[in-house]
Amino acid sequence: MLSREDNDVLTQVGKGTPNGDMIRQFWIPAMLASEIGEPGGKPLRLRLLGEDLVAFRDSDGKVGLLEEQCPHRRASLALGDNSEGGLRCLYHGWKFGVDGRCMDTPTEPEESKLCSRIKAVAYPVCEVAGVIWTYMGDPAKVPQFPDFDFLSYPAEKVAAFKVLEDCNYAQAVEGTIDSAHAGVLHREQPWSAPAKYEHERDLRPKIEVEYTLYGLRYAGVRNFREEGKLHARVTEVILPFFTLIPPDGFGVRKNRRMANAFVPRDDVSTWHIQWFFDETQPVDIEYRIQEGGHWVDENFRKKLNIDNWYNQDREAMKTSSMSGIKGILTQDHAVSETQGRILDRTKEHLGTSDVAVVAWRRQMIRSARTYAETGELPGVLTNTIPWNQIHASTVIFPSDRTWKEEVPLNPEVALKA
Incomplete structure (x- = not known):
């Protein structure tokens, strides 16, 4: 049997837990590629390691995996418009690319530099053998991909x-x-x-x-x-x-x-x-x-x-x-x-x-x-x-x-x- 403390270490996977932080350093199979098969199609709500995410294949066929809540007022990006190379929030139209880069803030003044300073939480992905994988750990320590x-x-x-x-x-x-x-x-x-x-x-x-x-x-x-x-x-x-x-x-x-x-x-x-x-x-x-x-x-x-x-x-x-x-x-x-x-x-x-x-x-x-x-x-x-x-x-x-x-x-x- 395990102690209560060891069982908690083994089973808890959220951010800030010992095991959750370690697992994030591995490449993780996140979803089937068929779940977001259509470029410009419906975004997918996805939960991984206790985090609520949104996955989408943009109109150019690139896959993005972002934190579900928009960085602006925290509405769900899964409701958004997926077109013209990015995902646009329905609330105020802020738009994000697959890398999390803010592409547009249409409700802000034209001279605003807010867009250049905003970035959604985004995780890198790769598509292999019908599965989309992601890496949720330290960007400076991306590990070798497990190419079975x-x-x-x-x-x-x-x-x-x-x-x-x-x-x-x-x-x-x-x-x-x-x-x-x-x-x-x-x-x-x-x-x-x-x-x-x-x-x-x-x-x-x-x-x-x-x-x-x-x-x-x-x-x-x-x-x-x-x-x-x-x-x-x-x-x-x-x-x-x-x-x-x-x-x-x-x-x-x-x-x-x-x-x-x-x-x-x-x-x-x-x-x-x-x-x-x-x-x-x-x-x-x-x-x-x-x-x-x-x-x-x-x-x-x-x-x-x-x-x-x-x-x-x-x-x-x-x-x-x-x-x-x-x-x-x-x-x-x-x-x-x-x-x-x-x-x-x-x-x-x-x-x-x-x-x-x-x-x-x-x-x-x-x-x-x-x-x-x-x-x-x-x-x-x-x-x-x-x-x-x-x-x-x-x-x-x-x-x-x-x-x-x-x-x-x-x-x-x-x-x-």
Whole structure:
């Protein structure tokens, strides 16, 4: 369990908090590019890290991300007119470019120099693989962009999804770095039925963690069906909230590849941005929607949610599904959201299967406190990382070897002694 103070450090993301200030030093996936697809189209209201923002694609196709309130009298710029290369406030017509520069103050005297002195809060953005990213930290310390290899795949071979998760980002991250839950929560038959997959046959994986410059990687090591062999799924956990999930290696999901970003919307809600990718063939988007349960409304909230108790089917639990909940993503969200909007980690009783979860928590809390006290940033922000060489893996290997021998760590990301 954590102390109350440590839990606050881990979960609080607003400006002026240790963790919130540190997370702002990373590139953050902010929204799907399709949300503001039309040049000169409707602005988008967006909440990130507790800040209310407005995103827009100006008439020239450039993307801007500004503080929502106009610097003049604080009316919402999301109501504004998006035309002629900028966003014009409806209240008094003050106009701002994508960089926050004031372009016009039509209600001021012609000789006024006010416009040249005014600037809206604006965050830099970049558009990659269907997602618009932003950097909300120190402008003098813009870090290396995390150019994972799948971000450069052809458009048909990578697909991005966005879903609102009604809880703090930290418990959302922890849900994906917990190998032990897969054979229970995602079991595709009743508890009493024979297991289908390796993670269902052996419910007691040995969790082994290796720290890296970018965060950590860990393996859930299980006995394999063949005598003398082991099976391991190696997950990459990248600060502050990214996870690369290994393929199952068996059944219909044997080649599934996936990456997650659990972006804090505020302290009590999270934007779960998820990429599916396959370097060999186009992504079957409809299949991914059905498999994951990516059924969302116009605000990206799940249609199967805590208010309707995820439409849990008790009859299905007796015949075809351990959870009775449709969709792998929905199942994951259900257990995270029912922990409470902010998990009280002072009341937990952790086990050996929680080793990776504890490791990530310690990294985040230590990094946030160090940054607050000394200004020193985590290694992931101060080193050149070969992002395109970081991959999650599923391996089967002889029991006289280790998963680290099978999937050796790149020396460029190894922690220095």
